[in-house]
Amino acid sequence: MKIVVIGGTGLIGSKLVSKLTAAGHQALAASPNTGVNTLTGDGLREALTDASVLVDVSNSPSFEDAAVLEFFTKSTKNLLTAAAALGVKHYVALSVVGCERMPDSGYLRAKVAQELLIKAGSIPYTIVRATQFFEFVKGIADSATENGTVRLPTALIQPLAADNVAYALAEASLTKPVNGIIEIAGPETFQLDELVRQGLSARKDPRLVLGDPNAQYFGTLLHERSLLPGGTAHIGATRFADWLEKSAV
Template sequence: MKIVIIGGTGLIGSQLTHTLKDQYDVLAASPNTGVNTITQAGLAEALQNATVVIDVSNSPSFATEDVMAFFKTSTENLLAAEKRAGVQHHVILSVVGTHKLQESGYFRAKQVQEDLVKASGIPFSIVRATQFFEFAAGVAHMSAADGKIVLPRGLVQPIASADVASFLAKTATGTPTNRIVDIAGPERFELDAWIRRYFASIDNPQEVVTDAKAVYSGAAITATTLVPDDAGYVGSTHYDEWISKPENQR
């Protein structure tokens, strides 16, 4: 079975490639390897004889217009090429709470991606994950204001990217679910508490404050917006265990 991983050289894609390559014919597809879903360069060739496509790509720009253009164009091009190639299973990685975060340009674009996949006629599986452990620094960066990290009040249930990759690998090699499944880590934290743990672990104290009026990626959230109502899979890696490893303290 041939599996094509779109975004195959990124954080999740590289782990998927490593996990699947010993048992399957795996192609890590990205602009770095000559496959571009926006220009369609190399796309038809990459999908030749492919059974499964896993899309873990992400927009190179998070500006509202750019991210919408990326996910809409990339997904439309990819699905059309898959139909021509006879692909039998399309898997995408999305984000828990996407449908609740439509004030955010990024999450509006992810919703468009999900809707295109569901309407494509290609058997699919949509996996929505919570924030990766690796994204703590990014959450802090996007929440910086006036020398502080200003966060909304809410819960998070972050997950190790390795656990995400493991679940995606099992999903991609199984029967298409034709539905959305939420996955998360084993622990829930207040968002501000999670980011404080991150800064403490890298010995870089920064002031983290909670503001009821603050937004997350441009959208207002409630206490449970960022956590699953009913997780279909819970990862086994705990945050303190993960962050204690020197290679993760950056």
């Protein structure tokens, strides 16, 4: 079966392509690096010809509000049009747990817009919403650092490893469309500040991490459970401490 992974050369996409290929499927990594541009439409027809499944794990090169909205809306429209014309039977997209609960975030508003386009399209679909990845813990710290101090909300978070995300996407792409949302999360719940504190400590990063309920998370205020999945989420197997032990966070 031919499965086209949009964003297939990135963190999640490359892992997904490897898993699908190892399972014996024809997995095509599609990205600007391989001549496929979802914004312009260049290379889409060639990439999607004879494909049964499209998996979209692409991301905007800019997180500025207007730019990220344009990326997800224009790219998704182009993908839906090309996929429908070429008979793709399943559209799988990676999204974010809780995106509809944080409208102050331009990035998450764009993800909601992407989801709505997919739901309104003609192709059977599965939207996989994931919690934050372990791999982005340092990025969270960097975004919240001022004068050597990291100030973060104390809201709860249930992060997971990128490998577990790729596994869930592979599973979704090889099963029937659910025409709805699947949530995936890690096996443990942390306060956001404590998660980052542990991550920085493991890499011997000396920055002080302070918990502040009024601090912002990428430009938005959080309620205690804003970042948590519902009770029916699929749970990844990898624990944060085990991941830290094996990686250079």
